[in-house]
Amino acid sequence: MDALKNILSPLGMNTNAIQDTLKLVVIGGTVETARRVSVSAWNGFVDSFFLTAHFSEEDYPYDWLMHWLSKQPAWGRSREFEITTRSVGRGGMSQSTSGELDDDQEDEDALVHGRKKRKVAFMPSVDTTHTIYYRGHWLRITRTKRYPDYGHGSSLKISVVARNNDILKKLVLEAKKEYEKDAEHRVHIFLADTAYCCWRWNGARQKRPMSSIVLQPGVKDMLLADCKDFLCSEEWYAERGIPFRRGYLLHGVPGSGKTSLIHSLAGELGLDIYVLSLSAKGMSDNTLTTLMGYVPSRCILLLEDLDAAFTRSVSRDDKSTGAPTSTTSTAATAATTTESDGSTLSLSGLLNSLDGVAAAEGRLLFATTNHIERLDPALSRPGRMDVWVNFTHATKWQAEGIFKCFFPYQTSSSADASTSSVPKDASQKNLPLPKKKSHTIPLLTEEEISELAKRFAEAIPEDELSVASLQGYLLKNKTRPRECVDEVAAWVVTERETREKLKKEKAEREAKEKKEAEEKEKKEKDEKDAKETKEKEEKEAKEKQERKEARSKAKKARAEAAAKSESSEPASTANDASTSDATASSESSSSESALSSSNESENTTGNEGDTEESITSEEESGDPADDKEGEAAKKEKWVAVKGQPLPAVEAETAE
Numbered sequence: 001m002d003a004l005k006n007i008l009s010p011l012g013m014n015t016n017a018i019q020d021t022l023k024l025v026v027i028g029g030t031v032e033t034a035r036r037v038s039v040s041a042w043n044g045f046v047d048s049f050f051l052t053a054h055f056s057e058e059d060y061p062y063d064w065l066m067h068w069l070s071k072q073p074a075w076g077r078s079r080e081f082e083i084t085t086r087s088v089g090r091g092g093m094s095q096s097t098s099g100e101l102d103d104d105q106e107d108e109d110a111l112v113h114g115r116k117k118r119k120v121a122f123m124p125s126v127d128t129t130h131t132i133y134y135r136g137h138w139l140r141i142t143r144t145k146r147y148p149d150y151g152h153g154s155s156l157k158i159s160v161v162a163r164n165n166d167i168l169k170k171l172v173l174e175a176k177k178e179y180e181k182d183a184e185h186r187v188h189i190f191l192a193d194t195a196y197c198c199w200r201w202n203g204a205r206q207k208r209p210m211s212s213i214v215l216q217p218g219v220k221d222m223l224l225a226d227c228k229d230f231l232c233s234e235e236w237y238a239e240r241g242i243p244f245r246r247g248y249l250l251h252g253v254p255g256s257g258k259t260s261l262i263h264s265l266a267g268e269l270g271l272d273i274y275v276l277s278l279s280a281k282g283m284s285d286n287t288l289t290t291l292m293g294y295v296p297s298r299c300i301l302l303l304e305d306l307d308a309a310f311t312r313s314v315s316r317d318d319k320s321t322g323a324p325t326s327t328t329s330t331a332a333t334a335a336t337t338t339e340s341d342g343s344t345l346s347l348s349g350l351l352n353s354l355d356g357v358a359a360a361e362g363r364l365l366f367a368t369t370n371h372i373e374r375l376d377p378a379l380s381r382p383g384r385m386d387v388w389v390n391f392t393h394a395t396k397w398q399a400e401g402i403f404k405c406f407f408p409y410q411t412s413s414s415a416d417a418s419t420s421s422v423p424k425d426a427s428q429k430n431l432p433l434p435k436k437k438s439h440t441i442p443l444l445t446e447e448e449i450s451e452l453a454k455r456f457a458e459a460i461p462e463d464e465l466s467v468a469s470l471q472g473y474l475l476k477n478k479t480r481p482r483e484c485v486d487e488v489a490a491w492v493v494t495e496r497e498t499r500e501k502l503k504k505e506k507a508e509r510e511a512k513e514k515k516e517a518e519e520k521e522k523k524e525k526d527e528k529d530a531k532e533t534k535e536k537e538e539k540e541a542k543e544k545q546e547r548k549e550a551r552s553k554a555k556k557a558r559a560e561a562a563a564k565s566e567s568s569e570p571a572s573t574a575n576d577a578s579t580s581d582a583t584a585s586s587e588s589s590s591s592e593s594a595l596s597s598s599n600e601s602e603n604t605t606g607n608e609g610d611t612e613e614s615i616t617s618e619e620e621s622g623d624p625a626d627d628k629e630g631e632a633a634k635k636e637k638w639v640a641v642k643g644q645p646l647p648a649v650e651a652e653t654a655e
C-alpha cells in the first residue's frame with residue numbers, strides 16, 4: 001500500500017479514495033469468487049446424489065415425456081411460460097393442463113370468421129427447472145434449447161434422487177403407454193429431410209376407416225391380411241433366412257385410391273408412415289442409404305410416384321444386375337446421374353438401399369406408380385415388390401359403394417330423428433358418426449339409399465372415370481342425394497366433354513410445343529451454319545489478304561534489288577568488258593540472292609508458305625494487274641541480268 005501511495009503521491013491524486021475503491025474491488029471479487037465456488041461445489045454435491053436422464057427432441061422418448069408432462073398439474077403450475085399455438089410433440093396434443101386461453105374449451109371445432117379457432121397453450125419456458133413429485137420421488141426437470149439461435153433442438157433433463165434408475169425406467173414406460181393410448185386414433189407421418197439426412201415428423205392425421213375406401217371385393221381384405229400375417233412372422237422369416245421385409249406395389253390410374261388405401265392400412269395396423277420422394281432435391285445414393293438405415297422396424301415406408309424418379313434422373317448402368325451390390329459399385333454408379341440441384345441417384349443405389357445390409361427389417365414398403373411400364377424389372381421383382389395391386393378407373397360396383405359412403409341412411413328406430421344413424425352396411429360399418437350437424441342432409445331410408453346408389457351406378461360408365469372424380473361430384477352434391485342421381489347422366493356427358501376438350505388441348509399444346517421445338521432447333525442449326533460460313537469466308541479473306549501482303553512485300557524486295565542493280569550499271573560500262581562481265585555476273589548473282597532471299601522469307605512460314613507460293617503463282621497468272629507488274633519486274637530483272645541467257649532469267653522469275 002505504501003508503494004502504491006509513493007507512486008500516486010507525485011501525481012497529486014487523492015490516494016485515500018483510490019485505496020477505498022481498490023479495497024472494494026478486491027473484497028467484491030473475493031466474495032463473488034467464493035459464491036461461485038460454493039455454488040458449483042453444492043451443485044456437484046447435489047448432482048452426486050442425482051440420477052440424470054437426457055431426452056433429445058429428435059427421439060421418441062422426448063415426445064412421450066413431453067406428452068406425459070403436459071398432463072402433470074405441477075408442470076402446468078410453472079411460473080415462467082412460453083405461450084404457443086403449436087401442438088406439442090408428434091401426437092399433436094396441446095398442453096391441456098397448462099391452461100387454455102379460449103373461453104369455450106368444449107367447442108374445439110368451432111369456427112371464427114370461417115377459420116378454425118387456434119388453441120393457445122402455456123408451456124414452461126426453457127432453461128427453468130421444475131420439481132414434480134412422482135411415485136415417492138422428487139423429479140427435477142429442465143427443458144433446454146440446444147441451438148437457441150436456430151429455434152430448434154430442445155432437450156429435456158430429468159434428475160431424481162434414487163439408488164438405481166428403476167424410477168426413471170418406470171417413468172419412461174408410463175409416458176410411452178399414455179402417449180400411445182392418446183395417439184391411438186392418429187397416424188403419424190414422417191418426411192425425409194435430405195439436407196440433414198433424417199426423418200422429420202410432419203403431423204398426425206386422423207385414421208381413415210378402411211370402409212371408406214371402395215375397391216373391388218376382396219382387395220382390401222387380402223392386403224390387410226397379408227400385412228398382418230407379415231408383421232407376426234418374424235421368426236418364420238428368420239428360420240428360413242429370408243430378409244424380414246415385404247414390398248407392395250400399388251399401380252394404376254391417378255385418383256384411384258392408392259395413397260388413401262396406404263393411410264387407411266397404417267391406421268388399421270397402428271403403424272407410422274415414412275414418406276420418401278426419390279425426386280427430392282439433394283437425393284443421392286448415400287442420402288437414401290442413410291435415411292433407410294434410420295427407418296424403424298415396424299412402420300410403413302412409402303415411396304410415392306416411383307416412376308417420376310426414373311423419368312427425372314434415375315438410370316441404370318448397363319452392367320448392373322439389379323441384385324444388391326457392394327458399396328463400391330454403388331458409388332461408381334452414383335456418378336451416372338447428376339442433376340443441377342445436386343441430386344445424384346442411381347437405380348443400383350436405390351436397390352441397394354431397399355434391401356442392402358443397412359435396410360431396416362420388419363418394415364412394409366409401399367410404392368405407388370401411375371406408369372408401371374416405366375419401372376425397371378429389377379425394382380419390381382418379387383423380393384422387392386411381393387404383392388402387386390392394380391388400381392383402375394371406377395367400376396359400377398365402386399360407384400355404388402362410394403355413393404353409399406356419402407349418404408348415410410336412417411334406421412327405422414330413428415325415422416323421426418334429425419341426426420344420421422349408424423350405418424348397418426358392412427362397407428360402412430367403420431364410418432365415424434358426425435360429431436354435430438354441420439349441414440342439412442336429408443335422411444333417407446336404407447331402401448331409398450340403396451335404390452339411389454343403384455341408379456347412380458347404372459349411370460356411371462364402367463372403367464372410364466376415376467373414383468376421385470366421382471368423389472368430387474358427390475362432394476358438390478352432398479346435401480342433395482336425389483338430385484345428385486337425377487343429374488348424374490348429364491354430369492357424365494359434361495365430364496366426357498371436358499375430358500375430350502382437355503385431351504384435345506393437351507394434344508394441341510404438345511403438337512405446338514413439338515413444332516416450336518423443331519423450329520427452334522432448325523433456327524439454331526441455320527444460325528450455326530451461317531456463322532460457320534461467315535467464319536470460313538472471313539478466314540479465307542484474311543488468308544488472301546495475308547498472301548497479297550506477302551506478294552507485295554516480295555515484289556517490293558525485287559524492285560529494290562532491281563533498282564540497286566540499275567544504279568550500279570553506269571559504273572560498270574566504264575570498265576573493260578571482262579570487268580563488266582564479272583561485275584554483271586556478280587550483280588546478277590547478288591540480285592539472284594536478293595530474290596532468293598525474298599523467296600526464302602516467303603517460305604519461312606513452312607508448309608503454309610509452300611502452299612501460299614503455289615497459290616500465289618496461280619493467282620499471279622489470273623490477275624491482269626499482277627501480270628503487268630510481273631512483266632515490269634521481268635523487264636527490270638532482264639535489265640539487271642542482261643548478258644545472261646534469257647531462259648535462266650525466266651526460270652528464276654518463275655521460281
Ligand SMILES: Nc1ncnc2c1ncn2[C@@H]1O[C@H](COP(=O)(O)OP(=O)(O)OP(=O)(O)O)[C@@H](O)[C@H]1O
Pocket residue numbers: 212213214215253254255256257258259260261368369370391402467468469471
Ligand atoms: N377407391 C377409392 N375409395 C375411396 N375414395 C377414393 C378411392 N379412390 C380415390 N378416392 C378419393 O380420391 C382422392 C384421391 O385419392 P388418392 O390420392 O388415394 O389417389 P391415388 O391413386 O393415390 O392418386 P395419385 O396416383 O394421383 O397419387 C382421395 O380424396 C380419395 O378419398
